[in-house]
Structure formats: C-alpha cells, structure tokens
Amino acid sequence: MSALRVVAETGALERAQRPIAIAAENADDVDRRNRFPLEAVDALKAQGLLGVAVPREFGGDGATLSDLSAIAKALGGACASTAMIFAMHQICMANLLDCALESPWHRDLIKQVIGCPLLFASATTEAGVGGDLRQSICALDYSGDRISLIKDAPVISYGEYADAIFATARRNADTAFSDQVLVVLMRSQCQVERTSTWDALGMRGTCSHGYRLKAEGRAEQVIPKPFADIAADSMVAISHLLWSSVWCGIATAALSRAQNFVAAQVRNHSGHPPAGAVRLAGAFSRLHSVEASITNVREEWEAARSQPTFGVALSVNALKVSVSTDSLAVVDDAMMICGIQGYKNNGPYSLGRHLRDIHSARLMIANDRILATTGQMLLMQRRHRSRAD
Amino acid sequence: MNTQIRTLLAAHGGLSSSATSISNDADLYRAGLKSHACVELMLALEEAFNVEFSDEMLTRATFRSVAAIERAVSMLRHETLPV
Numbered sequence: 001m002s003a004l005r006v007v008a009e010t011g012a013l014e015r016a017q018r019p020i021a022i023a024a025e026n027a028d029d030v031d032r033r034n035r036f037p038l039e040a041v042d043a044l045k046a047q048g049l050l051g052v053a054v055p056r057e058f059g060g061d062g063a064t065l066s067d068l069s070a071i072a073k074a075l076g077g078a079c080a081s082t083a084m085i086f087a088m089h090q091i092c093m094a095n096l097l098d099c100a101l102e103s104p105w106h107r108d109l110i111k112q113v114i115g116c117p118l119l120f121a122s123a124t125t126e127a128g129v130g131g132d133l134r135q136s137i138c139a140l141d142y143s144g145d146r147i148s149l150i151k152d153a154p155v156i157s158y159g160e161y162a163d164a165i166f167a168t169a170r171r172n173a174d175t176a177f178s179d180q181v182l183v184v185l186m187r188s189q190c191q192v193e194r195t196s197t198w199d200a201l202g203m204r205g206t207c208s209h210g211y212r213l214k215a216e217g218r219a220e221q222v223i224p225k226p227f228a229d230i231a232a233d234s235m236v237a238i239s240h241l242l243w244s245s246v247w248c249g250i251a252t253a254a255l256s257r258a259q260n261f262v263a264a265q266v267r268n269h270s271g272h273p274p275a276g277a278v279r280l281a282g283a284f285s286r287l288h289s290v291e292a293s294i295t296n297v298r299e300e301w302e303a304a305r306s307q308p309t310f311g312v313a314l315s316v317n318a319l320k321v322s323v324s325t326d327s328l329a330v331v332d333d334a335m336m337i338c339g340i341q342g343y344k345n346n347g348p349y350s351l352g353r354h355l356r357d358i359h360s361a362r363l364m365i366a367n368d369r370i371l372a373t374t375g376q377m378l379l380m381q382r383r384h385r386s387r388a389d
Numbered sequence: 390m391n392t393q394i395r396t397l398l399a400a401h402g403g404l405s406s407s408a409t410s411i412s413n414d415a416d417l418y419r420a421g422l423k424s425h426a427c428v429e430l431m432l433a434l435e436e437a438f439n440v441e442f443s444d445e446m447l448t449r450a451t452f453r454s455v456a457a458i459e460r461a462v463s464m465l466r467h468e469t470l471p472v
Contacts, residue, residue, distance in 0.1 A: 134423065176405035176421040228418045232449050310447040376428045380447055 019043035027079035030205035040082040045117040069245040076249020080357035081205025087242035092120035105220040121162030139170035157208040180227035202356030244323040251330035254354040258334035276337035283333035324361035401429040413456040440465035
C-alpha cells in the first residue's frame with residue numbers, strides 16, 4: 001500500500017491522465033499507420049512526465065519506480081507503443097540519475113531535463129553480437145578529450161524522435177567485447193542513417209528502425225560506471241519491471257474489453273449464465289498474480305538495491321519470463337471470450353492490436369535466452385534448496 | 390591459494406587477458422568474466438577449496454577480482470574449519 005501512497009504524493013498518475021487519454025485516442029491510428037505516437041509523447045512532455053523521476057533536489061518530482069510502473073501500466077492499456085517508449089525513456093533516465101553524483105556533465109543534463117523535456121532513446125543492440133546486450137564490437141575512438149563512435153544498430157527505437165541516444169560501445173578498440181561503457185550522445189552530435197525499416201506485427205509505434213549511428217562528442221559524456229555494472233546493478237531489473245508493467249497494462253485493457261463483452265451478454269440473455277464468465281474468472285486470477293508478482297519483485301529488488309545478490313537477479317529474470325507469458329495468455333483468453341467480436345479490427349471488443357502488441361513480450365530479450373541464463377544461475381542455488389528439504 | 394584461484398580462473402573465467410598475470414585487484418568483469426563463467430568458477434572454487442558460498446555472498450562484488458575471491462574463500466574456509 002506504500003506504493004499507492006507515493007503515487008498520491010507525487011500526483012504523477014493523476015498528471016498522466018491526459019497523456020493516457022490522448023494515447024488511447026490515437027492508438028489505432030499509430031498502429032495502422034506504423035507511426036510514432038507524437039501526440040501522446042508531446043502530452044507526456046507537457047505534463048512533465050519525462051522528467052518525473054528526477055529527484056526533488058534537482059527540481060524534479062522524485063517519482064519512485066512504483067510511480068513509473070503505475071504510469072507504464074496505465075499507458076500500456078491505452079497505447080502499448082507509447083507505454084513502451086515511456087518505459088524505455090525512463091530506463092535511460094535511471095542510468096543518468098545513477099551517475100549524477102559522480103559526473104558533472106550528466107548532472108547538468110539532468111537539470112536541463114527539468115526546464116526542457118528531453119526524450120531519451122537507447123542503442124544497445126548491435127549487428128554481429130547475436131543479440132547479446134553485454135557485448136559490443138563498436139568501440140569509442142579517442143582523440144584528446146573528443147570521442148567518436150560508429151555503430152551498426154539493428155534497432156534504435158524511436159531513434160529519429162529522440163533528443164539523446166544512450167549507446168553502448170567498447171571502452172576502446174583494445175578492450176574485450178564485454179568491456180563496455182554507456183555514452184550519452186545528444187541529437188546534434190549524431191548522424192543516423194536508416195538501414196532497415198520497422199514494419200512489425202505489433203508495437204508498431206515504437207518505430208524501432210535499424211540505423212547506422214555516427215556520433216562525435218566529448219569524453220565526459222561517457223558514464224563513468226562500467227556498463228556491466230550498470231546492467232547488473234539496475235538496468236536489467238528496471239527494464240524488466242517497467243516492461244512487465246506495460247505488458248500487465250495491455251492484458252488489463254484486453255481483459256476489461258472481455259469483461260464488458262460478458263456484461264453485455266448478461267444484459268441480453270438474462271437468466272442464462274454467460275458462456276465466457278468462467279474463462280473470464282480464470283483470466284482475472286492469472287492477471288491478479290501477474291500484478292502481485294511485479295510488486296513482489298520490485299520490493300525484493302529495492303530492498304537489495306545496494307548489494308543485489310544473484311538470487312535477486314533470478315527473481316527479476318523469472319518475473320520477465322512469467323509476466324510476458326501470462327500476459328499473452330490473458331489477452332488470448334480475452335480473445336476466446338469475445339470471439340469474432342474480439343477478432344474484428346473494429347468495434348468495442350476488438351483485441352487484434354492487444355494480441356499483436358503482447359506478442360512482443362516474450363521476444364524482447366528472448367525468454368529462451370533468459371531461461372538459459374537462469375538455468376545456469378540456478379546451479380548456484382542447488383545446495384540451498386537441498387538444505388531446505 | 391592465489392595461484393590455485395588463478396588456475397581455476399584460467400580454466401573457467403573465459404577472460405580476454407591471462408589469468409596468471411592479471412593483477413590481484415584488476416576488475417575481472419572488465420577483463421571479460423561473464424555470468425555463466427562466474428557460475429562455473431564458483432562451482433570450481435567450491436570443489437577445490439571444499440567450501441560453500443552462502444546466498445548473501447553470491448554477489449558480483451565477491452568475484453570482482455582475484456583478491457576479492459581470495460578474501461571470500463579465506464573467510465569461508467575459516468568458517469568451515471572444525472573448531
């Protein structure tokens with residue numbers, strides 16, 4: 001319940017109501033035309049929600065991860081692409097806030113965000129590393145205090161609309177592929193050339209085109225903490241928690257349509273128990289456990305934040321796999337309940353967009369890849385289990 | 390113990406630089422130690438030194454350097470010694 005109180009204190013969720021309404025209004029058009037949800041993102045900017053997590057001492061609202069989750073979930077029910085853009089932006093913001101104390105350049109950028117909202121995107125994937133976030137082929141090239149970078153990025157979500165891009169790269173050309181840093185590059189310092197087009201089953205508004213990124217900047221723009229530590233300490237957990245909230249939002253919206261459908265059946269055929277009611281109840285309980293698990297893992301991670309154990313990382317991985325799978329199952333149930341009315345692309349019970357969007361969940365960092373890592377990490381735990389037996 | 394840790398690190402760590410010559414305090418993650426290699430290394434350390442890492446010790450900090458591993462193993466050995 002502490003989560004609800006914090007939301008009420010910052011008023012962040014209340015302020016999100018207008019962007020949520022605008023996102024909902026434009027969701028079908030964004031999806032149909034494969035376009036960036038400009039209106040909704042502008043509304044998020046206008047309400048100061050891009051910088052909502054900036055701490056009060058820097059002039060922000062100090063929104064917590066719980067606040068961000070609540071907004072991501074609500075947006076997810078309106079327009080999944082807008083919600084995912086919000087989540088991805090906040091993940092970059094968390095990385096920026098983490099290095100605020102040690103790096104003056106990044107601290108200045110945080111202050112800038114308060115006066116003038118900036119949208120952050122990330123370029124963490126690269127061609128040739130087999131989808132492994134933790135390896136880079138491209139390397140920073142130093143010339144005095146200047147840096148330059150050329151990166152072949154198969155995906156930079158909303159890259160053309162971002163005001164800054166957070167890119168991973170090797171520390172320099174002599175280091176291991178895994179010795180990565182994260183560098184914050186301003187739009188004016190980047191040249192992007194589109195190399196592939198995002199025309200996908202769902203999440204169409206994220207405009208996750210492929211680019212060849214060429215950038216020049218200063219050495220001080222490199223986040224001091226190694227990327228391996230950023231990923232392990234916070235980025236993976238925050239990503240999976242916020243993505244999970246988005247997926248939970250999609251499932252909640254789909255279930256709400258199914259609920260309306262069953263309610264309409266009751267009105268029209270009074271006296272008969274509606275066919276979908278049992279399935280609706282099953283989907284509801286599944287969704288309920290999705291929500292509960294997000295809260296549980298967030299609390300577990302926050303409690304261990306200063307020194308996250310591998311056990312916490314296991315919980316975060318398990319969350320991503322289960323929420324992505326169960327949210328899809330909930331949307332699928334909603335489709336079964338609404339039948340042809342859900343299958344149609346128009347009308348109040350249409351679920352095609354929800355189903356297509358939620359299909360991205362298991363693939364965004366493939367569940368099979370996460371399970372392979374989890375399987376290895378479980379080896380570390382085997383004696384603790386047998387001891388408990 | 391230091392030499393033995395380095396031998397295990399060479400066999401399981403998957404480092405990009407030599408495990409025998411890397412400095413005691415060098416960051417092993419920067420040198421290429423990845424999570425799956427870390428699991429292998431931990432299991433090998435447990436077997437070689439007849440110790441068990443506790444849940445609280447299973448953090449990235451424990452395996453960050455040769456010196457950190459040495460500290461952790463020494464501590465565990467001390468704890469598991471018969472009184």
